[in-house]
Structures are given as C-alpha cells and as structure tokens.
Amino acid sequence: MSEPVIRTGTAVPLRRDDVDTDQLAPARFVPYYRPDGFTNILLADWRSDPAFVLNQPQYQGATVLVAGRDFGTGSSRESAVWALQSAGFQVVVAHRFGDIFRGNATTRGLWTAEVDHDVIERLWAEIEADPWQAVTVDLATLQLSCGAVTSPFRIDEPLRRRLLEPGDRIAETLAHLPEIEEYEAKTRAL
Amino acid sequence: MGRTLAEKIWSNHVVRPLDDGADLLYVDLHVLHEVNTPRAFDDLRASGRTVRRPDRTLAVEDHNTPTRDGALEDLAGRRQRELIRANCAEFDIQLHRLGDADQGIVHVIVPELGLARPGMTIVCCDSHTSTLGALGVLAFGIGTGQVEHVLATQTLPVHRPKDLAVEVSGVLPDGATAKDLALALIAQIGTGGGQGSVIEYRGEAIRRLSMEGRMTLCNMSIEAGSRAGLVAADDVTIDYLRSRVTALGGDEDFSATEARWREMRSDDDARFDDVVHIDAAHVGPRVSWGTNPAQNLLIDGRVPTRADFAAGEDWASAERSMDYMGLRPGQAVRDLEVSTVFLGSCTNGRIEDLREAASVLEGRRVAEGVRMLIVPGSAAVRRQAVSEGLDKVFDTAGADFRAGAGCSMCCALNEDRLAPGERAASTSNRNFEGRQGKQSRTHLVSPRVAAATAVSGRFTTPEDL
Numbered sequence: 156m157s158e159p160v161i162r163t164g165t166a167v168p169l170r171r172d173d174v175d176t177d178q179l180a181p182a183r184f185v186p187y188y189r190p191d192g193f194t195n196i197l198l199a200d201w202r203s204d205p206a207f208v209l210n211q212p213q214y215q216g217a218t219v220l221v222a223g224r225d226f227g228t229g230s231s232r233e234s235a236v237w238a239l240q241s242a243g244f245q246v247v248v249a250h251r252f253g254d255i256f257r258g259n260a261t262t263r264g265l266w267t268a269e270v271d272h273d274v275i276e277r278l279w280a281e282i283e284a285d286p287w288q289a290v291t292v293d294l295a296t297l298q299l300s301c302g303a304v305t306s307p308f309r310i311d312e313p314l315r316r317r318l319l320e321p322g323d324r325i326a327e328t329l330a331h332l333p334e335i336e337e338y339e340a341k342t343r344a345l
Numbered sequence: 346m347g348r349t350l351a352e353k354i355w356s357n358h359v360v361r362p363l364d365d366g367a368d369l370l371y372v373d374l375h376v377l378h379e380v381n382t383p384r385a386f387d388d389l390r391a392s393g394r395t396v397r398r399p400d401r402t403l404a405v406e407d408h409n410t411p412t413r414d415g416a417l418e419d420l421a422g423r424r425q426r427e428l429i430r431a432n433c434a435e436f437d438i439q440l441h442r443l444g445d446a447d448q449g450i451v452h453v454i455v456p457e458l459g460l461a462r463p464g465m466t467i468v469c470c471d472s473h474t475s476t477l478g479a480l481g482v483l484a485f486g487i488g489t490g491q492v493e494h495v496l497a498t499q500t501l502p503v504h505r506p507k508d509l510a511v512e513v514s515g516v517l518p519d520g521a522t523a524k525d526l527a528l529a530l531i532a533q534i535g536t537g538g539g540q541g542s543v544i545e546y547r548g549e550a551i552r553r554l555s556m557e558g559r560m561t562l563c564n565m566s567i568e569a570g571s572r573a574g575l576v577a578a579d580d581v582t583i584d585y586l587r588s589r590v591t592a593l594g595g596d597e598d599f600s601a602t603e604a605r606w607r608e609m610r611s612d613d614d615a616r617f618d619d620v621v622h623i624d625a626a627h628v629g630p631r632v633s634w635g636t637n638p639a640q641n642l643l644i645d646g647r648v649p650t651r652a653d654f655a656a657g658e659d660w661a662s663a664e665r666s667m668d669y670m671g672l673r674p675g676q677a678v679r680d681l682e683v684s685t686v687f688l689g690s691c692t693n694g695r696i697e698d699l700r701e702a703a704s705v706l707e708g709r710r711v712a713e714g715v716r717m718l719i720v721p722g723s724a725a726v727r728r729q730a731v732s733e734g735l736d737k738v739f740d741t742a743g744a745d746f747r748a749g750a751g752c753s754m755c756c757a758l759n760e761d762r763l764a765p766g767e768r769a770a771s772t773s774n775r776n777f778e779g780r781q782g783k784q785s786r787t788h789l790v791s792p793r794v795a796a797a798t799a800v801s802g803r804f805t806t807p808e809d810l
Binding site for chain 1: 360361365366367369371380381384392394409419421422424425470471472486487488489490491493494497498499500502504536537540541570572636637658662665756757758762775777778779780783784
C-alpha cells in the first residue's frame, strides 16, 4: 500500500511559541499513558480553560495544528506525539521543531512542516477568518496551502522519505546484521 | 584537514552509511529507565524480536521513584517499575532497582559506575543523556521507537549533526558556576540556538571546570536545542575515571586506554559549522524568570519590559510567560519570594552540588515558611553526603534531606510536586509551564543560589547573607 503524498484537513491556529513536550503530554499523565487508550491528555493544562482554542467548536475535527516557534522542545517523551495523534492531528506546521520530537513524529507517521514565521502569521489569520477551510500539505512538492496562502515548507529529505516509505526500519537494519557483527568483532580486537 | 571530536567519535562508530544519507551508528551502551520504555518492549515482543546485546544495556528506576522515607507509592509509578522489572527479567538486562546500592538518576549513576568513557556512544530514552558528553562521550537522548530499534539491533540510523563550538574564554569569577554558564549560553543563543548540532565546549573556563561542573553544563545542552554536548578528554577526565574505578574497588590498568582517550579532542585545525564566544568574566549568578530556560537573567536583573524587545511577537511570548509566572515587567528578581527550594536532578544532584549547598547552609537556617527539598542524584551520592556529615548540616538547617534518590520534583513524576501557583527556586533544568506540577512556577538557579534563597526566602546569593 502506498503512503499518501498529500494530507488535507481543517486546522487549529495555536498562537503559541515554545510548545514543549511537557505541555503536549503533561508528566502526571505519562505513567498512565498508552498510545491506544487514554486520548485526552494533549495540552491538558491549557484545555482546562474553556476559551482555549482546542476547545472551540469551530476547530473540532481538525487534523492540522499550526503553532509558532520551537514546537516540541524538551523531553524525549514520545507520548507527546501519541497525544497529538490520539487527538486526531496528522500534521503539525511550525516555525521550528525540537530535534527529538521531530524524529519521534516521523517514526510514528506524524508530519512536521517547517515554515517561516510570517507564513505562520498568515495561516493563523486565514484559519481564524474561516475555520472551515482546509490546509493542504503536499510532501511531493513541499508546498502547503490554505485559502490565499501558499508557501513552500521545509522537512529534511530523509524524514520526508521516511514518511513516504515507512517500512520496517528495524528489519532494514537487521538486514545489515553481518556488518554489525563484523563491526563488533573489529572493535573488540582494539 | 583536522577533525572535530564529534566527527572522530562518529566515524569510529559508523557500521555503514545508509542510502538516505544517515549512518548506521553503533551504540556502545544503551540505558533505559522505567517511563519511556514499556511500549518499546511491547513492540519488540509483538514483532517477535529480542534484545540483541543485553550486555550493552542497562536499566534504572529513577523518574517516578518515591524519595521520602515511607512515602505512599503512586500506583501508576509502581506499575511502571513492575513493567521494567518484568521486561529486564525477561530479556536478561541488568537493572538498578529502587533500594539498590547503585540506584539513582540514570545520568548520575552511569558516570559514577565508571561506565562512560571517552570516545564511546551512549543513548538513553531521556533528553538529558547529553550530560555524559562531559567525559568525551557522544551521548544523546532518543525516543521510544528508537529504544526499540537499539534493543533489537544495538545500532541506530542517524544523521550526523552539525558541529557547534562554544568557546568560553577567561575564568569564571568567584560565585559563578557551571549552571550559571549554561544559563548564560542559553540566554545568548536561545532554546533553538543549538538545533541540529552537537555543542563542543572549549576554552580555558571549560578546562578549569570540575568533571561534575562539566556534567552540569553538558546536561543543559539540550535546553539550547542541541542533541548533545561534548568536552574533550583531559587530565580532569582521566583523573575522574581513575577515582571512580578506585572507589568501586577496581584495579583497572589505564596504561593501554589512556593514550587513546586523550586523542578524544578536536584537532587544532578542525572546522566547526558555527562558533559562539562567551567571556567567562561576564558570567554571574543567574535566575530564570520565564517559562523556557532561555528566559533567564543575572540575579541583580529585572523582569524585562516592552522596551527590552525589538519584535512584537517576542514581547507577546514574554508577556504570556510573565502572566503565567505571576510577574510584573520591571520587577527586581531579588524581590521575588519563594516557598519551595528544590536541590537535586540530573543537572545538580551530584555530591559537589550538595557540598556547595551545605557550605551555604552551615550555621544557618531555612527561612520560616520555606521548604527545602534536597534529593540526592543517586544512592551513592547520599552515602557520600552522609559520610561527610552533610546530612547533619541539612538537618540542622531545617532542610528535608531525602532518604531516596531520583528525579523527584524536577519532573514531578513522583509524589513531589509544587502546588498550583507555588513559586520555587530549583536547581533542575526546565522551567516549563506545569513542569513541576500543574500551574507550578519554577525559577532555575545554581545550587549556591538555591541554598542562599532557602535561607532568605527570596532570590539571594551566598555573598549577600
């Protein structure tokens, strides 16, 4: 089965910078958390405010999250990715991502698209003006669009390829087992 | 053309280059803790795979271990510890359980046990694995999916990060610590400043740092966005390793390895992708005011105002942080009162940190209405502190010196949490919203400032007491 090259869906304008993994999956839930079970931990502290953007009716069912600078900084907790996916998000658009988060996201098939901050601002304005219009993210052309906004986005080529051809990475590595063993034999001799 | 230290370690560990531009990197030591691993073992089992090198894998219980004598255990935490015990038993992995002599925070016990040696690669399901770079080890944090990959293969497909040199010239003034240097760097380059890079810390000020100070600095590398921190091996490194081996009762002969370890430094003509300069003379005691580690300033400073920001969006972020932290623009940091002081964590839970705090607390008392938690980074740190009589100093001062070791209030995964709205001075690494409990207000400081602040009840240096 081939992977989709385009994802499209309505979006949530998360007007925040530095959305760290402690926010995405607050520590107190992490010990209880299973990716396929408890689904309501995403940004739990902010969501306790009824006015918070994720609680607003016009953004329910969204699959794209548009945030500001440095999204997913902090801990290596992969539950931050699971929390986003459990809440229905398939794509995060931000100005910049934490390294470990971006790797974890790719492992689990969550797309991360990096754009300049002025594009984020225009996307926010567009989505807020009409929450029902979709954001389209094309991994083949590295373009995203929403209403009047079109922009290229950045994702490292290996991450992009990994998203388009997920496969079983461990099996791929185990295919190199003879070389791993050779490496071990060589370094043992040192 | 010379090579950087990171490049040397990297090329020594490439099993093979992969066709997507990544390298298949060999992992010398894989460390696990109870929180981020259950799913990795579940997936490993589900795909019918096993742990390839249990002899190169080590596990600890640290994140949600209770540290108070007789504390009621959190059930979810206990469940996670049961899981790691079962997983380690099933796959024959050595585990330092709660109560063991070698139990403690993963990044504290690995060097303590003499397991981190120059030129190695070490990974762990924890972002602060960067701590081990202090010993000339390429060490970085990984996610749960990668844990599964390393368990199954002892390797990881990774892209080579960029090389960022942080050159710290001069000498740190009296009263300025490695923690203050880390905070000063992050304030300068921002939480994203090191993204995609390994930082190599260089210069006179770094050479003069103790091994534990270097660990504190490398520990915070992740807060500048970088994957890892590194310090080249030198006499401090070799002496530290020798003292660890001796302390553990070993009589290992270093003559064959020492020369190789000493090569674990960048060549003089090595080229870095970027260089950041810091003058150590300008580093002083610092306190974070906001909700990310870059939002910090000198203890004599004031919470920023609109005039401190060029861009409107930066000010909007700062305003949000201030609002969360309950601060007013222009407020003097020294006027802020705290109700809790936390000394501990993988950043500052080592014996030197406890000694530093004890030297401040000696003959003094923790202020009325302030609680001070002192949580040793490992059971061995606690034993050492007791043998030096630090426990008596802490007791007499009215501080709560915990019986157990662990992450404790740094990540609030055990029973130690701040109450909503509570303001704390903390020697840990993250002042994120809710990090130390829902609605918690964390100010990051060094152990000396933490201890002095406990005595006065507001942000203070020992020199002011």
